[in-house]
Amino acid sequence: MADEHRSDAPHHTTVPVIDPGLTFASVTDKISSIVLKRKTPLAWFIGFAISFILFQLMLLAITNLVFVGIGLWGVNIPVAWGIDILNFVWWIGIGHAGTLISAILLLLRQRWRTSINRFAEAMTLFAVAQAGMYPIFHLGRPWLAYWLFPYPNTMGVWPQFRSPLMWDVFAVSTYATVSAMFWFVGLIPDFATLRDRAQSKTFQIIYGWFAMGWRGSARHWHRYEMAYLLLAGLATPLVLSVHTIVSFDFAAGIMPGWHATIFPPYFVAGAIYAGFAMVLFLTIPLRKFYGLEGFITMRHVHNMAKVMLATGLIVGYGYVVEAFFGWYSGNRFERYMIWNRMHGPYAIYYWALILCNIITPQFLWIKKVRSNLLLLWLISIVVSIGMWLERFVIVVTSLHRDFLPSSWGMYQPTQWDWAMFVGTLGFFFSLLFLFIRFLPMISIFEMRTILPEAEVEE
């Protein structure tokens, strides 16, 4: 199966998207056995335990926050949004890769997406879950968060539809819903496979319930294909809209450093950049650990690296244009904002961001780097950090020195800020660990369609 020379020597121009030695049966066996047959490895338990402990830290942080107040965080006047909103944007950004891979690449008939879409979609969903918590708990009175929804009420008050935060509510909730449906619909045939192969009654019932009576008839397949395509069509504009709207949170404000027309495309590119970095960061060890080199081949790795390089260049262009407009506007506040980013008290964040997000991905031009899994993995970490720094620069350094020098201030996250962030990481990985343990992390039936066996029929 996974031949050593294939993964180590990708000089062949057309590396296959799946190990040609696999068959329908072996694909199904291999993927479903992770869930059904194989003994849960000790490392899984260790990883899950760590994640789960961090998840408990998040619960502690949230409980304390609700009882004591958001003064526990480092936010203040003038920097009223800190790493809470930063993390929201960061998580949402990570969540972008999944839908992009699933929907857009599906519509573009990029067959290589099949090996990674399930996993990327799960990652999307879990990342959006983390992101969704921040807008709620960054409120001064989180128990009133439902006031942001336009529900009919006796007060006769509607939300303010001019507010970008209002648009966020729609954008994020729609995105979360559609992503969840897309993911679930894609899982139905595999649930049926698991139901059929499950060895205990309990799992048969559980998987059977989720399989919704899937029998694999032609009519089922027909309806399934149609539904999946429609959902892909629905999800596609969302990929662009969610981060566009998130960028409006800033672009609609009048703060220097926020009020920029470049924000929507630059945020979307940044999101895809961060998302692919996260997919790579997770896939490389997973593929190794579960021996999935046959499914996620070097072709995938190369493609993802190339997407990162492309989006990284767009993001880099964004930084350059931002600086250029700051100077070219002739507006003293804009000019000072750019100067302050580069020389002010938070300059180190800015230069670290340039290093992480513009310099580092340039190595991806080199094929040898793209072939070196360890290097790629490190680059994906650096890019993830860089994207976090980018949001820090946008949120914090824009706010901390705005128009009136008298109200300039400083911001520093507190241990509760970090507890919440680390806690969401814990929650995210807890969900991921559960996912790889209980669900097929690679789409079984879709993998079968790209086998050479399947091609015969076409």
Place this chain on the structure above:
Amino acid sequence: MSEDRHINFQLMRDRIIAAQRDSAASEADPVAAAPGKTYWRSLEEWADAPEFRELVQREFPQQAEEWDDPVERRTFLKLMGASLALAGLSGCVYQPPEKIVPYIKQPEEEAAGRALFFATAVTLGGVATPVLARSNEGRPTKIEGNPDHPNNKNSQVGDRGSSATDIFAQASILSLYDPDRSQTPIFRDDARPWTTFIGDMRTALNGADGKSGLRARQGAGLRFLTETITSPTLAAQIKGILAEFPQAKWHQYEPVNHDNARAGALLAFGQPVNTIYDFSKAERILSLDADFLSALPGNLRYARDFAARRRVTEGRKEMSRLYVIETTPTTTGASADHRWSIKPAALEGTVRLLASQLGSLPAVSANDPSAPSHTWVTQVGKDLQEHRGASVVIAGNEAPPVVHALAHAMNEALGNVGKTVFYTDPIEANPVDQTQSLRELVQDIDAGRVELLVILGGNPTYNTPADLKLDQNRLFKINLRVHHGQYKDETAELCHWHIPATHYLEAWSDTRSYDGTASITQPLIEPLYESKSEHELLAVFSDQYDKKAYEIIRDYWRGAQTANETIRVYSRGEQPAGSNRPEAAGKSVPAALAGEPNAQKPGAAAVASPAIQSSPQPSSPPMDFESWWHKCVHDGFVPNTEMPAQTVSLKTDLASQISTTAQAPPPNTLELVFRADPTIYDGRFANNGWLQELPKPLTKVTWDNAALVSRNTAKKLALGSSPAVKGRETYVDTIKITNQGRSLNDVPVFIMPGQPDDVITVHLGYGRTRAGRVGNGHGFNAYELRSADSPWLAMGVQVTKAGAQHELATTQLHFNMEDYDFSHEDRDILRIKTLKEYLEDKPEKHEAHEPGPDETLYNPEEDDYKNQGPNALNYAWGMAIDLNSCIGCNACTIACQSENNIPIVGKQEVTRSREMHWIRVDAYFKGGPENPAGPYFQPVPCMHCENAPCEPVCPVHATVHSAEGLNDMVYNRCVGTKYCSNNCPYKVRRFNFFLYQDWEQPTYQLMRNPEVSVRSRGVMEKCTYCVQRIQSAKIHSEIEGRPVRDGEIVTACQSVCPTEAIVFGNINDPNSKVSKIKAEKRNYGLLAELNTRPRTTYLSALRNPNSEIGE
């Protein structure tokens, strides 16, 4: 059922009557009443009685028939009142049962929900600020200045009078309700009844056997130590005691005193005088280290007149010119047209040079080492001489006596005396050299000649100079020590007896303002605790030891009024009260003698009391005492009691007397300057959170004092040249200061632009250890370095770097309008120009920053908040702030805090930039960091933008625009996204990151303004333009069927502003004052280029420099 209830009430009534008999019996014999056996214990027993419990548990309507029976009703209400009192108070207050019964007859003017105003006066350092205190349902809630007081009125007709006060008067409300105030008399840490104290004092005076006490020795060993006393009654009481005990002595000491001014007057005239200035006629002012805009007695009046003389609006085109020579930056220096900072040692030489130029002194010889070579001195002298009779030379209280004497001589030479400078008798009842007075007391203590020391106010253990410290070693040599004060402070700790002092809003007294006008201090509330006024305490040493303060005051003034037709003669404290004191007939009249529903209403006082306009002239027949007394209490002052101007002549040998005292400043030494703290004064306000959190006017430091040094001095001491910013906190270097063998370690350093080199300024009042929960443990105690001989200056101090870092909580980190590393061009925030530039109409360099054309897709007519259609009342509220008038005194910040129930957040939260003030006073320097000018002040409330950036970003409509143009904040709707604050270019919004309000403390509940919501955790808040006052005026006008008059609505910040820099009104009315001011050429909108269309606009600051003096 009904029968049962009737029986219940019978039982209860019997019980109450029995209890009342008991308490009446114990009152008759107060000594027999053991401590602890109080009324409250029996009330608790009542509360536990089954009858009572049953009564309380029953539903109210079932009791309705009992209301027909007056006896039952009274009982019921009394018990309800008692149970409420049990729930709320700590149980150590004796409250007579009569007071709990609600009104059977509604008191005059009292209507629930309507505030009443009572005239009274705040005394600080012996000088009164006349005020109107607002009372909501019997609770004092806000202080306003008394516009009817002669100090606040101008002579011209129709003058509304100023309602200004200083920060201390505003914050006094918080002190009244401070839960840390001492609540009961204490003897050696045990609570004792007042009667025990009386007994103890009588024993000390008369001896156990009636013979061996102090009285037998004519009071030898009896000492009183007070602060500066201007109260005529108190002085008369003390003098009465001194007459009875001829060997007793009265000492006065206050750390912030006028000794130097007194010594200077003695030097110049041979007699102590009180100097009063008239800045309304002063064209040229020379201040010699005098902070007359914020620290001298009379500063409110001075600031008002000063600002009026410099107001360039509505056609006025002239400004006075202010020269300031100072040794440490002050707000007065910040307002100056020319300001020179010099070393304290050089002050005398400079003044001498000036004096000789004005002909007050023989010319200084060229080789006089003390003569500084300032070229500007000639120009200043010339300018002053060109304005003879219309100039003022004023010396500060901290300046050495010679400077005062020379200032007097210069005023004489300039012909100012009788025109802008007036001399009167001292307003103090007994003006003494306070340091000398303290020294005598210390000598007597050291010699063992003091047996009973009564410390009446003040905190001498804390605030006496280091070499005359009334510390443990000294005080323990005295057999019996009594302390009277509002707090159980450092001094109280070392005294046997501590008697809680009443707040001025709790007790009757009298006092004098800076020109001598006497005021009756009228209480608005019963003492919250078992406090006694100083009058009651002193009465213990007279033969009428249980006399109430009200009777003491009233009898004094009755004596003063009836003994002579005019009050003036007797108002100087010469009347030996107590000699022919008639017994007061009848009970105390209620404090609510009269009140005005709206103190701001012009002419309201005249309506309430027709006699006000015709104050009795000395020649007019005397009124009967009752009406005279009522009028004095109602108006807040005793007419015709100001000190008459006197003619004093300079001593002829003045020049020779002072010619030899000047010394050359020792080269290369550091000088240490002491000043009262700008917000907590001498330390007495340390436990007042409002004042602690109020940013110091020049440094914006809160909760701390620091050593102010210049940038060069900091470099010399190898200290960091700017505050080091680490994360969100500001850390500064610390130093060790040593003066005459005494040293203070870890003193934080603040680099103050404008500070002379080699001069360190420290502020008194910090480093308290027993101030209370708020004031303990902040800052360092500068008294440790102070010496009695030279209280304001220490020469030749040694300073070393301490190496540690200290965290300062400042509300403003950046004092320049641009970051100097980036650009030297100012942001267009605070516009300043010279009068000449303004009059010459030089083209505005700010044109680029004016708002652009209003490009909108909406119909501009509909979108304009100023046009409200034909049927609307057509109000459009707006505010204009004249930066030329603002002196940075911070009174607006505190007034706003008091009016709008704004919490304090504490030092830790201030370091996190979470202070809550709705109006802040920004300070900016102009010019490079090496030698900047200023600071210039800019009060920043909410701008109430017509295109408010905060409004469209709120997702829940919690901040919306009213039809009248107010940017309203709906607290109940706010979920706390904080987006509005992020998008506010002025950063005036404040967020409740925690539950900052103290919802538990019962006294704070009494303090709050009932018309303003108390905000909870997690909501945004900001300036509302005092919307409650707007609504109140609108309701009044609707009742009267007329539109709101111009000037009828006065915001809290506007009302308190001593310089009338803030004007508020309807900008749709072209004749309103605010419209006229906004029509001035100087008017500009802050950050108007953002097209926010702010309703609050500014008038640029003007300076009037002498063109012959170079920069």
